[in-house]
Amino acid sequence: MAKRLLVAYGLWALGGPLGLHHIYLGRDSHALLWMLTLGGFGGGWLWDFWHLPGWVAAANGTGAPRDRGRAVPALSPLRLAGQVAVGVYFGLVAALGLPWVPPLLAQPLAVGLGVQLVSSVGDQTAEAPSVLAAAFLVSLLFQGRVLAVLPTSLAASITAQRHRRYKPRGTRRHRLAARLYRLGLAGLAFIAPLASRGLYGAAGLLGTLLALPRAAIELFFLPLRAARLLAEVLGFAGGSPAPGYGPDCEPSSCSERRQRAYEVPEAALGDPGGGA
Numbered sequence: 001m002a003k004r005l006l007v008a009y010g011l012w013a014l015g016g017p018l019g020l021h022h023i024y025l026g027r028d029s030h031a032l033l034w035m036l037t038l039g040g041f042g043g044g045w046l047w048d049f050w051h052l053p054g055w056v057a058a059a060n061g062t063g064a065p066r067d068r069g070r071a072v073p074a075l076s077p078l079r080l081a082g083q084v085a086v087g088v089y090f091g092l093v094a095a096l097g098l099p100w101v102p103p104l105l106a107q108p109l110a111v112g113l114g115v116q117l118v119s120s121v122g123d124q125t126a127e128a129p130s131v132l133a134a135a136f137l138v139s140l141l142f143q144g145r146v147l148a149v150l151p152t153s154l155a156a157s158i159t160a161q162r163h164r165r166y167k168p169r170g171t172r173r174h175r176l177a178a179r180l181y182r183l184g185l186a187g188l189a190f191i192a193p194l195a196s197r198g199l200y201g202a203a204g205l206l207g208t209l210l211a212l213p214r215a216a217i218e219l220f221f222l223p224l225r226a227a228r229l230l231a232e233v234l235g236f237a238g239g240s241p242a243p244g245y246g247p248d249c250e251p252s253s254c255s256e257r258r259q260r261a262y263e264v265p266e267a268a269l270g271d272p273g274g275g276a
Contacts, residue, residue, distance in 0.1 A: 029121050036190050086115065087118075091107050091114070111152045115157050131163070
C-alpha cells in the first residue's frame with residue numbers, strides 16, 4: 001500500500017515523540033528509538049519534519065539514498081553524536097533500573113544496545129558483536145563504574161562507525177501485528193526495570209508519609225518529656241523512695257542502720273540464754 005505524505009505528517013503531529021510516523025513508514029528501528037527517548041529527547045522529533053517527504057518516497061520505492069553506490073555509508077557526525085548520547089542514556093538507565101545486576105554486565109550491554117539501535121536507524125546498520133565487544137572491553141577497564149558510561153559509549157560508537165554498512169535490499173517486511181508485538185516487547189524490556197524501581201521508591205515514600213503523623217505527635221510531646229526529665233534530674237519529680245530510705249536519709253547511713261537492725265535479731269537468736 002502506498003504511503004501518503006499527509007498521513008505521515010498527521011501521525012508526526014499526533015504521536016511523533018512515540019514514533020508513530022516511523023511505524024507507518026516501516027522504519028521500526030527509528031520508531032523504537034523514538035519510543036525509548038521520547039522523540040530523540042524532543043529535538044529529533046522536530047528534525048523529522050523536513051525529512052518526511054524523502055522517507056515517504058523511499059517507503060513507496062520512488063526514492064533511494066543518493067550514496068547507495070558507495071560500498072560503505074558516508075560518515076555522519078550527527079549519527080555519531082546520537083550514538084554516543086543514546087549509549088550514555090541507556091547506560092545510566094541500566095545503572096538506575098538494574099542495581100541488582102552486576103555493573104560489568106548491565107552497563108556495557110545497555111550501552112552497546114543503545115549504540116547499535118542508533119546504528120540501525122534508516123538503511124544503515126553495524127556489526128553488533130563488534131559494538132558489544134568494544135563496550136564490554138572498555139567497561140572492564142573502568143571496572144564498571146557509572147562514570148565509565150561516557151568512554152564506553154564513545155568506544156562503542158567509534159567501533160560502530162568503523163563497521164557501518166548498508167542493510168541488504170529486498171528484506172521481507174513483517175505484518176503490522178508482528179512488528180507492533182516486537183516493538184512492544186522491546187519497550188517493555190526497557191521500561192519494566194524503571195517501573196519496578198519507581199514502585200519501590202514510591203513504597204518507601206508511602207511508608208515515610210504514613211510515619212509522619214506519629215513523628216508529629218512525638219515532636220508535639222517532646223517539650224513535655226524534656227521538662228519531666230529535667231525535673232527528675234533536679235529532684236523536683238520522681239518515683240517514691242525505696243523502703244528504708246527516709247527523706248533525710250543518706251544511702252550510706254541508711255544501709256548501715258539496716259545492717260545493724262539485721263545483726264541484733266541474729267545475736268539474740270545465737271544466744272538464747274544470754275542476759276538471764
